[in-house]
Amino acid sequence: MSLHESLTKMVDFDQQSFFVSAAAIAFNPTFWNIVARREYRTKFLTRLFGGNSQAACYALAATIFSLGLIRDFLYERALRDQPSHPALEEPLVKYVAYVLLAVGNIFVISSTWQLGITGTFLGDYFGILMDDIVTGFPFNITNAPMYYGSTMSFLGTALLYGKPAGILLTLHVLLVYLTAIRFENPFTAAIYAKRDRERAKATGKSVESKKEL
Template structure:
């Protein structure tokens, strides 16, 4: 059996593939930079006259819109890529649709659990959750939005029967894992600070009642 080169499976000359990859990397980079600027300097809150919730909703709409653009660019890139016979089977197509359904379930259910502000970085605006969400899908994975999105990318690659989509999915997972390494410790620090302040207030109140 003749060996197959990666260049035969993926058409790297298509600019749409590069544009899709740039969009994938740009989105989490953008919202992490903006969110940290908000946390440290209240950039968006000041822009919206001190209304942190309005500013958070604006960022949510921006992130959501960028996600739609990213998905459209990914679909466009797949259409410009060669298909492969091994992926053009009913079984692979059905599995692709199953991944799309499960991925979207993780994304939608996590948004339902967290709400708009909880999903779209409300923590950085000072809009904190009262308690840690432990129900589905957070009892399955601690990052259902990211893993659900990755599953959707993979599902689309299989439905379209495009090897390039498999390569892009690996890149998506890498980008999200890097983002998590920055986001998780920072978010944990926000809540640790909140808990420390609550403990200090509680301790002060206890002293006053003595």
């Protein structure tokens, strides 16, 4: 049996819900990266909220969170439309699924707790910068705990349902998030590097003025 035939038996590609779920998974990080970068360059959301960058950031956070709920709903719906595999219905697989869900949610919740709402939902792009780099758990394990935690939750759900299609969609999730990290990390680093340069420049001026006195 060829790989194509094997995949066709395990994953029903005739189900539209599978591709709708895949599209939603790809859409979310694409959306928030485009919107956040436009906000950074034009402040269009901040202007929309009367110059209140905090309110604008919270509005984007609510939008991203809502889109995440829709994505999760579409993913679960896609899994329900897919065939199960007997090998994924063993008790051991279910235990692994629960562990993945638990660890994944711990990563997501603890990173949100560490960063706060604005730190989690792209506050950097609104000019709401953190004072120092967060190094405590879970950032002492990975620099992208929300993305990897979310990926673990997707995989855990796929195993819990016993759906090979869910494993394939999880690989899609991981690819999308790794791509997002490649775009986000350098841009965020540049934002903080600019802040550090401005601080150093301001400190230098302050020192010079004291010498003159």
